[in-house]
Amino acid sequence: MHGIPKEEDVLQEGDIINVDFTTILDGYYADASRMFIIGKTTPEKEQLVRVAKECLEIGAEAAKPYSFVGDIGHAISKHAEKYHYGVVRDLCGHGVGLKFHEEPEVAHFGRRGQGMLLVPGMVFTIEPMINMGTWKVFIDADDEYGWEVITGDELPSAQWEHTFLMTEHGVEILTR
Secondary structure, three states: OEOOOOOOOOOOOOOEEEEEEEEEEOOEEEEEEEEEEOOOOOHHHHHHHHHHHHHHHHHHHHOOOOOEHHHHHHHHHHHHHHOOOEEOOOOOEEEOOOOOOEEEEEOOOOOOOOOOEOOOOOEEEEOOEEEOOOOOEEEOOOOOOOOOEEEOOOOOEEEOEEEEEEEOOEEEEOOO
16 A cells, blocks of 8 residues: 555554655755565565565666666566566656656656666656555545555555666665
């Protein structure tokens, strides 16, 4: 599930949780998220959290100057699919700057050599949402904020995120 917690949402031993936060400094946005395991959890959930982080790292490695957004998505989905995980297609990374969501949209699935060209000076997030089951998700129609996203099969999901600056030599993590 992705969303804003409600008062009745109480974390239990074994839960996994993603904390997503945004900062604004001198009018510029950045976005990041981290996963946390509450106490001890199952090996399956531990693996999901680890693979989701690996997907972020692999996506960052694929982001090279003058490569394409599709290169990032291809690398991420290829790794996640080794574990038979679903890569959410309805949510994506995004450019950040003077606004919270800017171009480019950074899909976490895709084909190499497709999508927007990545050039030095671009600032964007990579934030793959990796599901234990299907890639499909739905928005909870009863959620007052419109942020609650649930996996189609209601299996666990994990997500890590960083904001990156594309340089002449590759990406620099701005949200370490």
